[in-house]
Amino acid sequence: MNKLIEELKVKLIDILNLQDVKPEDFDENGQLVGGELGIDSIDVLEMAVMVEKDYGIIINNQELGEKVFFSLSNLAEHITKNSSRVSS
Amino acid sequence: MTDKPVYIGGVGIISPLGSGIAKTEKILRQNRSTIEPLELFSLLQGSPLPVGQVHGLDEQSPLPRTHRLAHIAATQAMEGCIRPPDAIIFGTTTGGILTTEQLLRANEHKKELYRYHGLNTVVSYIARELNCTGPALTVSTACSSGAVAIGMALKMLRRGQVETVLAGGVDSLSRLTYFGFHSLQLVDRAGCKPLDQNRQGMVVAEGAGMLLLTTVKPKNHHGLLLGAGFSCDAYHPAAPHPEGQGAFTAMQTALTDGGLTPDDIGYINLHGTGTPDNDLAESKAIHRLFTNLPPLSSIKGASGHSLAAAGAIEAVVSTITVSHDLMPANTGLEKVDPVLGFTPLINPSERSTNAVLSNSFGFGGNNGALVIGKAGIFPQPVVRQPCRGLAIHGYSCLAGAGDTAAAIDRMQNGVSVAGRAAADVISKNLPPRLIRRLKRLPRMTLSLAAGAHENSQFDNQNPGAVFMGTGWGALSETHDFLSRLTDSKEQFPSPTDFVGSVHNGPASQVAIMFGSTGPNITTSGGDYSFEQALFAAELMLDDPAGAALIIGADEGHDAFSPLFDPSVRAGSTLADGGAAFSVSRSTVGAKCSISIPFFKSGKGDGVVAALIDSLGGDISLQNSCALVLAGIPAAGRREGELQLEQFMTQSKLSVPVVHYRRLTGEFASASAVATALAVSFIETGGIPGAVTGKRDIVIDNRINKILVLGLGQYITVLEISRL
Numbered sequence: 005m006n007k008l009i010e011e012l013k014v015k016l017i018d019i020l021n022l023q024d025v026k027p028e029d030f031d032e033n034g035q036l037v038g039g040e041l042g043i044d045s046i047d048v049l050e051m052a053v054m055v056e057k058d059y060g061i062i063i064n065n066q067e068l069g070e071k072v073f074f075s076l077s078n079l080a081e082h083i084t085k086n087s088s089r090v091s092s
Numbered sequence: 093m094t095d096k097p098v099y100i101g102g103v104g105i106i107s108p109l110g111s112g113i114a115k116t117e118k119i120l121r122q123n124r125s126t127i128e129p130l131e132l133f134s135l136l137q138g139s140p141l142p143v144g145q146v147h148g149l150d151e152q153s154p155l156p157r158t159h160r161l162a163h164i165a166a167t168q169a170m171e172g173c174i175r176p177p178d179a180i181i182f183g184t185t186t187g188g189i190l191t192t193e194q195l196l197r198a199n200e201h202k203k204e205l206y207r208y209h210g211l212n213t214v215v216s217y218i219a220r221e222l223n224c225t226g227p228a229l230t231v232s233t234a235c236s237s238g239a240v241a242i243g244m245a246l247k248m249l250r251r252g253q254v255e256t257v258l259a260g261g262v263d264s265l266s267r268l269t270y271f272g273f274h275s276l277q278l279v280d281r282a283g284c285k286p287l288d289q290n291r292q293g294m295v296v297a298e299g300a301g302m303l304l305l306t307t308v309k310p311k312n313h314h315g316l317l318l319g320a321g322f323s324c325d326a327y328h329p330a331a332p333h334p335e336g337q338g339a340f341t342a343m344q345t346a347l348t349d350g351g352l353t354p355d356d357i358g359y360i361n362l363h364g365t366g367t368p369d370n371d372l373a374e375s376k377a378i379h380r381l382f383t384n385l386p387p388l389s390s391i392k393g394a395s396g397h398s399l400a401a402a403g404a405i406e407a408v409v410s411t412i413t414v415s416h417d418l419m420p421a422n423t424g425l426e427k428v429d430p431v432l433g434f435t436p437l438i439n440p441s442e443r444s445t446n447a448v449l450s451n452s453f454g455f456g457g458n459n460g461a462l463v464i465g466k467a468g469i470f471p472q473p474v475v476r477q478p479c480r481g482l483a484i485h486g487y488s489c490l491a492g493a494g495d496t497a498a499a500i501d502r503m504q505n506g507v508s509v510a511g512r513a514a515a516d517v518i519s520k521n522l523p524p525r526l527i528r529r530l531k532r533l534p535r536m537t538l539s540l541a542a543g544a545h546e547n548s549q550f551d552n553q554n555p556g557a558v559f560m561g562t563g564w565g566a567l568s569e570t571h572d573f574l575s576r577l578t579d580s581k582e583q584f585p586s587p588t589d590f591v592g593s594v595h596n597g598p599a600s601q602v603a604i605m606f607g608s609t610g611p612n613i614t615t616s617g618g619d620y621s622f623e624q625a626l627f628a629a630e631l632m633l634d635d636p637a638g639a640a641l642i643i644g645a646d647e648g649h650d651a652f653s654p655l656f657d658p659s660v661r662a663g664s665t666l667a668d669g670g671a672a673f674s675v676s677r678s679t680v681g682a683k684c685s686i687s688i689p690f691f692k693s694g695k696g697d698g699v700v701a702a703l704i705d706s707l708g709g710d711i712s713l714q715n716s717c718a719l720v721l722a723g724i725p726a727a728g729r730r731e732g733e734l735q736l737e738q739f740m741t742q743s744k745l746s747v748p749v750v751h752y753r754r755l756t757g758e759f760a761s762a763s764a765v766a767t768a769l770a771v772s773f774i775e776t777g778g779i780p781g782a783v784t785g786k787r788d789i790v791i792d793n794r795i796n797k798i799l800v801l802g803l804g805q806y807i808t809v810l811e812i813s814r815l
Contacts, residue, residue: 021528042525045331049276049587057584064277066368 008080016076019054020047032076048073055079059087097472098249098317100303100464101310104168104260105408106161107299108144108395112168117412121440123421125394127283127295132265133190136582141274142283144297144396145265156188156208157264157298159217161401165300166218169258177304178254179226180219181245183237183261185400185594187211189570190266196574201655201662209656210564211595212618214262216805225696226254228806229624232400232565232595232616234454235363237261238301239403239462240613243320243346245305247631250475252307260302261404268570269296269399271577272590276330278367284397285424286364286390287371287436294365297396301404303411314411318447318463318470319350322632324558324612325457326603330591332370333457336377339363341609342459343381343449350447350463351473354382357463358445359419361406362436363453364390365397366424374451375432387443389436393424403452403460410448410464417444446470455591456600458612480630480689483682483815485550485639486674488543489768490518490536491756492667496543499669499765500772503755506782509765510667510757512648529588530601531568532647532668537598538605540672541641545606548674549681550639555674557610557633557640560599561625563618563760564656567649569593602641610638619659619725621646622670622764623808626688629675636677644764645670658727659758667757671764673771679815684774686767690809694731699807700738707799707809710743718789719779720749721766721800726758728804735803748784752800763802763810770798770812 013027025041037043051073052063061083063069072082105112108126109119119126130140149160162182170177188208195205207213212230219228227248233240238261245259263269273279273296280292305317323345325338332339347354363374371390378385391409398405412418422436447465491499492511499509518536519527527535537560545555569592577585591597596614603612611632615624622644629642647653648666660666679685690706692699707713720740724732740749752766773779779789779798789795791814802808 023528024524044328046276046329046529046587046591052277053275053584053586057580066277 005080005084008083009076012076012080015054016051019050030076034075036075037073055083059083059089061086095472095474096307097467098246099306099310100314100317100411101306102169102171102173102304103314103408103411104165104302105405106146106164107398107405108146108297111164113412117416117418119394120391120418120420123423123440125283125423127396130270133267141279141281142295143265143270144295144398146298156191158184158186158188158262159208159214161264161298161300162214162218162262163221165260165262165302166222166258169302169304170222173304176222176224177256177258179248179257180215180224181229181231181241181257181259182215183231183233183241183400183404184211184214184263185232185234185237186263186266186269187214189268190264193267193574197578203655206655210618211616219693225693227691229627230616232614233458234456234594234596235399236403236452236454236458236460237400239407239450239452239460240322242303242317242404242407242462243322243460244628244631246317246320249305249307251631255308256304256306258302258304260300261401262300263298263399263401265296265298267577268573268593271582271585275585275587275590280366283424284366284393285426286366286393287422287428287432288425289427289429291366291368291371293367294392295396297398299398299401299405301401301408303407313467315414316465316467318352318465319346321345321349321461322611323459324600324603324609326607326609327457329597329600330455332373332453334373336373338457338459338609339374339377339451339453340380342461343377343451346449346461346463352447352463352470355384356447356470357386357449359386359413359448360388361410361448361450362388362390363451364392366392370453371432375434379433385434387419387437387441388434389420389422391420391423393422406450407462407464410450413448414445414464414466417442419443455594456596456612458596458600481685481687482629482633482675482677483679484673484675484684484686484771485682486544486548487671487768487771488540488547489669489671489765490540491669491765495520500769503769504772504780504783508755512666512668529592531566531592533562533566533645534592534598534601536645536647536670537643538601540643540645540670541602541605544641544672544674550674553639554606555608555641556635556638558599558602558608558612559625559629559640559642560614561621561644561761562595562614562616563621563646565595565616566592566597567647567652571649571652619760619804620802620806620808622761623688623691623802623810626686626810627691630688633677639674639676641672642675643670643672644761646760648759657760659725668759669756669765670761671768682815684771685813685815687811688808689811690807692807694735694803694805694807700735700742703739703807703809704743707811713743713745716795716797717745717747717799718791718795719747719798721752721770721798722749722803723752723763723766723801724803732803735807748786750783763800766800767810767812770800773798774812774814
């Protein structure tokens with residue numbers, strides 16, 4: 005799980021082009037969307053594409069998206085539970 | 093300036109509902125949805141999403157689908173008219189993109205095949221077909237484009253210099269919009285049901301709607317265009333303001349513009365896309381404006397959302413409402429969403445109404461509202477249509493050589509600044525978080541806007557309106573969207589690139605940066621895009637105290653610029669850049685004034701004589717003009733040089749002529765950089781001999797103006813004058 009969270013931090017910095025953010029700046033339990041990092045609804049969609057592409061999990065409704073992308077640890081947990089590509 | 097009513101003398105419509113007003117009316121009376129699974133192009137995987145598509149187009153035509161749709165609607169609107177319209181204004185977001193997508197997939201590199209890619213080629217094609225030699229303008233404000241084009245036509249007619257304008261909107265289906273809206277998870281797989289409790293989104297569609305507007309009372313007409321309102325949410329690149337603030341302002345402004353009160357409105361044709369956010373925001377705006385709600389509905393459950401065409405198609409439907417007593421039903425509705433606080437028309441209504449309000453809202457929070465009504469009911473309002481000319485208070489520019497200081501210094505010494513500005517220059521002083529999702533064009537635009545504002549004395553007053561001209565829009569985002577779509581076998585299109593690819597993306601970013609909630613207009617007229625932005629600003633900046641920004645910018649893109657821009661040769665060094673101007677109606681503290689007295693086709697009879705006339709005649713020109721900055725795009729060299737020679741001969745001007753593209757390089761909005769150079773001359777009081785190869789010229793009370801001439805396909809002139 006921790007390994008996955010670290011992996012996700014690097015991926016988010018890359019796909020969301022968070023140039024001034026380092027992996028250690030993320031609070032894995034903190035609010036991911038609408039929080040300090042300025043991540044918004046378009047980023048959520050970009051993250052959903054990444055989750056589908058890299059982990060084979062489809063997130064295509066708002067309700068689920070809100071839960072999954074609430075925090076990095078939620079996201080990691082959802083991926084761990086649902087993906088066959090990650091070993092927990 | 094005229095206080096005559098603006099009649100709707102002709103209408104044209106082609107949409108999934110059918111071609112022509114009779115078929116459209118029939119389907120609307122049947123309350124039937126025409127939404128069906130996509131057939132127009134094949135998909136690499138998955139089942140087709142529902143769309144609204146037009147059937148029966150001539151598939152043998154070499155023209156892109158958008159052009160063909162426009163032609164059908166224009167022909168209908170012009171039926172029975174012998175005289176060409178004095179001007180044409182279209183709203184479009186797709187241009188020839190569907191054809192371009194196919195060519196790119198076929199790995200086709202022949203430039204000739206991409207000649208109809210540009211948004212401006214739609215209006216140029218129709219102008220040619222109709223023999224219209226007047227202004228042919230293109231606005232691209234996403235899903236409000238059609239309504240904004242019609243509203244701009246109203247302003248033009250009120251100014252009194254034209255009597256007839258063909259105005260409307262057109263878009264075809266394309267992979268860009270089909271996969272783009274899908275990537276935003278905004279498409280309802282079960283079809284579209286606006287205002288429904290279980291609405292899941294929109295359905296992308298295509299079509300064209302056109303109005304022939306005239307101040308000369310026709311024998312038969314379809315009602316009056318009474319008013320128009322424009323606004324910007326200045327909130328988010330893709331999501332509407334949650335309280336519908338911009339929607340409210342657009343509707344309220346349209347009513348005021350027409351001299352009407354909310355109680356005069358008998359029916360509202362909603363934007364009603366079917367996305368949860370849009371319908372909720374629109375409902376809040378309506379409750380705020382209307383105490384007594386009139387009947388209302390969205391037709392998008394029947395037709396889908398035809399993007400730039402939607403506002404124009406719904407304007408045509410509004411003429412059916414006022415002239416044929418038909419209020420369409422909210423097709424597709426199963427269970428109304430109680431949160432919205434109103435129930436739309438479940439069935440079509442045959443009630444008569446005097447006035448209809450039609451809403452259109454788009455990406456970038458770009459809003460337009462139109463009021464269409466019966467003739468002879470409402471007193472004609474006295475509209476103060478603003479006069480010509482704006483005062484320039486600040487400016488900035490970007491070129492290959494660098495920022496304003498670097499570029500102006502070199503150009504003042506007659507040295508070329510052509511090239512592509514370095515990445516750090518175009519992002520200078522812009523916070524990393526603000527621009528992390530933005531590629532080249534929006535970064536250039538924000539940097540130019542910030543520079544022009546900083547250069548003005550408007551310390552405590554942000555610009556309220558934004559006018560942006562761009563020949564090609566955000567090429568990097570468009571390219572990257574289509575590449576990722578193809579590379580991922582249509583599986584992972586980028587939502588970020590799709591939002592960034594819309595032509596009005598950069599101007600909406602400027603609005604967000606400054607909180608500019610007034611009109612936000614992006615024009616895309618090829619090599620005359622900046623001129624069109626200035627044209628729009630002169631028409632629409634009606635707040636006497638308000639400040640605005642006028643921007644012209646284009647990016648040079650390795651793959652796309654040599655394919656799309658007729659003046660960019662394959663293998664040549666790319667150039668890009670632009671300029672921005674902080675303007676207002678007030679000359680207090682201003683550097684100089686600017687106006688655009690002339691915009692016509694370069695092929696019309698006596699066009700050069702008319703150009704000289706628009707500048708006050710040859711004697712006046714000889715007595716006041718210091719310099720001509722001539723813009724001849726490489727693709728129109730022969731034509732442009734001939735026009736320039738005729739202009740200099742007929743005006744008997746003996747001032748130096750500088751071919752500014754030799755300094756700026758070839759790109760669509762090079763004229764914006766030339767205008768910045770002209771402003772710098774006026775500001776410093778003279779033109780150094782190094783620029784002209786002749787002696788220095790002093791700019792004083794008498795010799796006080798510089799002309800920026802646009803030549804080739806169109807002839808345009810910008811007059812920059814000392815105050």
